[in-house]
Amino acid sequence: MPKNLYLRLAIANVKRSREVYVPYFIAATIMSCVYFLILSLIFSTSIKNVPGGETARSVFMAGTVVFTAFAFGFMLYINAFLTKRRKKEFGLYSVLGMNRRHVARVLRWEMLIIVGLGLIFGMLLGMVFGRLVFLLLLRAMRATVEGSTFQMPFIAFIGTIALFAAVMIGNNLYNGLRVRIVNVVDLLQSDKRGEKDSKLVIPAAILGLLLLGGTYAFVLINDDPYFALGVFFPAAFVVIIATFLLFYSGSIALLRLLRNNKNFYYKSGNFVAISGMFHRMRVNARGLASICVFCTMLLVTVAGASSLYFGQEQIARTNNPYDAYVAFTYDHDEELDELENQKRLDNTVHELVAQLDALALAHNVQLQGKLDDRVQPSRGYLQPGKVTYAPDDAPIQYVNSVLLGNSLYMDVMGKAADAEAFCKEIENIPNVIWTNSIYEARQDGYGAYGGLLFLAAFFAILFLVMMVMMIYFKQITEGSEDKERFAIMQKVGMRSEDVKSVVNKQILWVFFLPLGLAVCHILAASKIMMQMISQFGMFDYSITLMCIGLTSIVFAAIYLIVYKQTARVYYRIVKW
Amino acid sequence: MELLKIENVKRIYNTKLGFSQCIALSGVSFEVAAGEFVSIMGPSGSGKSTLLNIIASLDKPTSGDVYLDGRGVKNIPERELAAFRRDNLGFVFQEFNLLDTFSVRDNILLPLVLSNMRVGKMQSRLAPVAQSLGISHLLDKFPFEISGGEKQRTAVARAIITNPKIILADEPTGALDTRSSTNLLELFSSLNKSGHTLLMVTHSAMAASYASRVLFIRDGELFNQIYRGADNNRTFYERIVSNLTVLEEEPPRLSIAGGKSNA
Numbered sequence: 001m002p003k004n005l006y007l008r009l010a011i012a013n014v015k016r017s018r019e020v021y022v023p024y025f026i027a028a029t030i031m032s033c034v035y036f037l038i039l040s041l042i043f044s045t046s047i048k049n050v051p052g053g054e055t056a057r058s059v060f061m062a063g064t065v066v067f068t069a070f071a072f073g074f075m076l077y078i079n080a081f082l083t084k085r086r087k088k089e090f091g092l093y094s095v096l097g098m099n100r101r102h103v104a105r106v107l108r109w110e111m112l113i114i115v116g117l118g119l120i121f122g123m124l125l126g127m128v129f130g131r132l133v134f135l136l137l138l139r140a141m142r143a144t145v146e147g148s149t150f151q152m153p154f155i156a157f158i159g160t161i162a163l164f165a166a167v168m169i170g171n172n173l174y175n176g177l178r179v180r181i182v183n184v185v186d187l188l189q190s191d192k193r194g195e196k197d198s199k200l201v202i203p204a205a206i207l208g209l210l211l212l213g214g215t216y217a218f219v220l221i222n223d224d225p226y227f228a229l230g231v232f233f234p235a236a237f238v239v240i241i242a243t244f245l246l247f248y249s250g251s252i253a254l255l256r257l258l259r260n261n262k263n264f265y266y267k268s269g270n271f272v273a274i275s276g277m278f279h280r281m282r283v284n285a286r287g288l289a290s291i292c293v294f295c296t297m298l299l300v301t302v303a304g305a306s307s308l309y310f311g312q313e314q315i316a317r318t319n320n321p322y323d324a325y326v327a328f329t330y331d332h333d334e335e336l337d338e339l340e341n342q343k344r345l346d347n348t349v350h351e352l353v354a355q356l357d358a359l360a361l362a363h364n365v366q367l368q369g370k371l372d373d374r375v376q377p378s379r380g381y382l383q384p385g386k387v388t389y390a391p392d393d394a395p396i397q398y399v400n401s402v403l404l405g406n407s408l409y410m411d412v413m414g415k416a417a418d419a420e421a422f423c424k425e426i427e428n429i430p431n432v433i434w435t436n437s438i439y440e441a442r443q444d445g446y447g448a449y450g451g452l453l454f455l456a457a458f459f460a461i462l463f464l465v466m467m468v469m470m471i472y473f474k475q476i477t478e479g480s481e482d483k484e485r486f487a488i489m490q491k492v493g494m495r496s497e498d499v500k501s502v503v504n505k506q507i508l509w510v511f512f513l514p515l516g517l518a519v520c521h522i523l524a525a526s527k528i529m530m531q532m533i534s535q536f537g538m539f540d541y542s543i544t545l546m547c548i549g550l551t552s553i554v555f556a557a558i559y560l561i562v563y564k565q566t567a568r569v570y571y572r573i574v575k576w
Numbered sequence: 577m578e579l580l581k582i583e584n585v586k587r588i589y590n591t592k593l594g595f596s597q598c599i600a601l602s603g604v605s606f607e608v609a610a611g612e613f614v615s616i617m618g619p620s621g622s623g624k625s626t627l628l629n630i631i632a633s634l635d636k637p638t639s640g641d642v643y644l645d646g647r648g649v650k651n652i653p654e655r656e657l658a659a660f661r662r663d664n665l666g667f668v669f670q671e672f673n674l675l676d677t678f679s680v681r682d683n684i685l686l687p688l689v690l691s692n693m694r695v696g697k698m699q700s701r702l703a704p705v706a707q708s709l710g711i712s713h714l715l716d717k718f719p720f721e722i723s724g725g726e727k728q729r730t731a732v733a734r735a736i737i738t739n740p741k742i743i744l745a746d747e748p749t750g751a752l753d754t755r756s757s758t759n760l761l762e763l764f765s766s767l768n769k770s771g772h773t774l775l776m777v778t779h780s781a782m783a784a785s786y787a788s789r790v791l792f793i794r795d796g797e798l799f800n801q802i803y804r805g806a807d808n809n810r811t812f813y814e815r816i817v818s819n820l821t822v823l824e825e826e827p828p829r830l831s832i833a834g835g836k837s838n839a
Contacts, residue, residue: 266685266698267689268689271686279676279677485677488673488674490658491667493661493663494658495659496658497655
């Protein structure tokens with residue numbers, strides 16, 4: 001046998017099934033591109049030099065582990081899906097005299113072509129757009145471009161190639177197994193029988209409802225924000241299980257109900273759509289549930305990250321009730337009495353305040369500290385020039401800065417740039433051992449939350465690609481299965497308008513059921529999300545709610561476009 | 577009175593690039609009277625399936641006309657065609673063409689559902705039809721759970737439930753064993769006796785021998801036709817076979833004309 005026969009066969013197959021392989025290729029390309037970009041951002045030194053960059057890097061680092069797992073699993077999923085639907089073709093190869101090892105070899109070539117090209121293309125895209133993405137990231141981090149250029153470290157190439165190599169090995173193992181375990185007669189027979197009606201529907205429905213209702217109730221009743229973080233992931237896990245159970249049992253139960261309602265069922269549009277969905281309710285349910293889970297993950301990720309990003313001013317303010325904070329030390333001597341030590345402290349404070357005032361004057365800013373309920377005074381307050389100890393219930397009106405223990409708190413008034421410069425210089429004052437300011441916090445915040453927002457965007461792309469692929473493959477598979485059915489129905493006297501309306505109805509269900517439940521999930525999750533976010537110091541729930549709302553709307557719009565496109569592809573397939 | 581009238585129907589297929597033409601039907605004319613059971617026979621490639629598709633309005637003739645009950649099929653607008661088929665024609669296919677997503681009941685009801693009939697009326701129509709075809713006990717089963725013969729009877733039920741003017745059968749026994757074939761053909765006979773008009777394309781002489789008239793088609797034209805007359809199935813069968821022999825042996829004619837002779 002000529003050596004490149006398998007390659008030629010593989011190329012022919014790829015050309016023939018463009019409708020499947022083009023999306024597969026695009027998905028692989030996007031995966032490779034995004035992965036390459038993440039790795040570049042992590043491993044390049046460029047981001048390290050950016051203020052707040054170290055924080056952003058560690059955010060990316062943590063995200064990458066999860067991202068790798070998802071990307072890997074997803075690539076395996078597409079392959080498994082595509083291999084499964086080619087049963088018949090493998091049977092034909094066997095009949096033509098190819099043994100299973102040969103078939104596996106053809107498959108290996110096909111995958112090498114698609115995944116390999118995707119890998120290369122993705123990295124190329126990453127190289128082209130990397131700089132743009134880097135600039136966007138800097139913008140999100142509010143960092144200046146000066147002094148940092150985008151780099152593509154060698155390890156980013158290696159890492160991306162490693163991931164794809166792992167994907168190829170995994171796919172090969174799966175395909176080899178898949179080709180080996182089926183026998184030829186099975187391979188050639190197409191499976192016409194519908195799925196058996198299940199007896200477990202009612203228990204599964206009850207269990208699903210209980211789990212979902214219980215988790216919703218638990219999450220909604222819980223008022224303890226410290227609890228939220230620990231509860232979130234277990235709750236999410238239970239909700240995922242409940243989603244699968246509900247889609248499985250709920251869709252079957254609903255379809256049964258519709259089917260038993262004779263007046264509804266025996267209407268030309270409903271009739272065909274319902275029986276079609278009944279026919280593959282289990283596969284359908286699994287697909288719908290996965291789509292719903294991905295929708296929810298996407299919404300939660302994007303809404304959460306963006307509300308942190310947009311709420312970070314509040315977070316910075318919560319963590320820094322005063323613009324600046326100075327911790328100092330004074331010459332405390334155990335052998336002297338308390339009054340003497342108090343004098344030393346007073347002197348230190350006086351010196352410190354004088355130096356702060358001088359520094360403020362130099363930087364053209366004004367200092368003021370106002371005691372309010374954000375800080376409870378423990379020892380006293382300062383007036384210009386002298387320290388006074390207030391009785392516990394004395395009204396405290398207006399002071400230069402707030403003295404609390406061995407710390408001074410103050411608000412810095414003036415131009416932002418001046419204030420920032422002032423804050424930076426405080427640490428040079430003698431006796432100061434530690435300073436912190438909202439300006440630093442903001443910078444760190446933009447690094448962390450900007451990085452997080454970016455990571456969320458990467459994840460959003462990942463989830464979106466996954467979801468679109470799942471929906472698309474599901475529809476074209478069903479389309480080619482339904483082709484024959486629609487042909488028969490048209491012979492028996494179905495109009496092409498009817499076909500269109502059935503297709504629309506069927507796809508509408510498939511699309512908007514998962515979206516609907518996903519929105520339910522995120523609404524139920526909004527409280528626990530806000531509780532988690534409040535742990536960061538953000539209490540403005542309206543920002544979170546707005547982010548959830550906006551994300552859902554944008555997502556629904558994208559979803560609608562995908563729906564229209566898919567319906568068109570499906571209709572083109574089944575059209576007579 | 578004739579129910580179906582085929583008038584000089586031609587069907588020419590153009591090959592992909594239009595360089596050469598393939599003549600599937602080169603001018604066929606015949607009539608079918610109400611209450612007849614007509615068989616169309618011919619070797620593979622003779623054009624009999626094309627003819628049936630044209631009668632079924634699934635295909636359009638290049639020239640010539642098809643009249644059903646005096647109405648020219650050609651003049652029916654495209655969007656009414658589906659409804660026309662549904663209301664006037666009943667189909668029985670070789671591969672049964674049952675929908676595996678539907679139960680037997682729903683398969684039979686499909687054309688009625690498509691014409692938006694009320695549920696009560698549908699059910700009242702279904703019962704006698706299922707009864708007469710002996711499939712009442714199968715109604716809740718799915719196609720993959722029943723035998724070939726039962727599938728074909730389901731298909732017949734689907735074809736007759738609309739009370740069509742004519743039942744068109746395309747190789748209905750092609751996928752059946754002998755016993756199921758005989759059952760089906762006897763069913764056709766009894767449907768015919770109860771007033772149904774049937775037009776069946778087949779290449780089985782045994783199947784054709786159940787008809788009251790057999791048309792022979794070869795190379796896209798009507799070659800011959802024979803009437804059953806007073807023959808029983810056996811003698812009619814022998815006459816069909818001898819006609820088939822002539823059909824196979826006679827050299828192709830060059831002239832285009834609808835042959836018509838009574839043997």
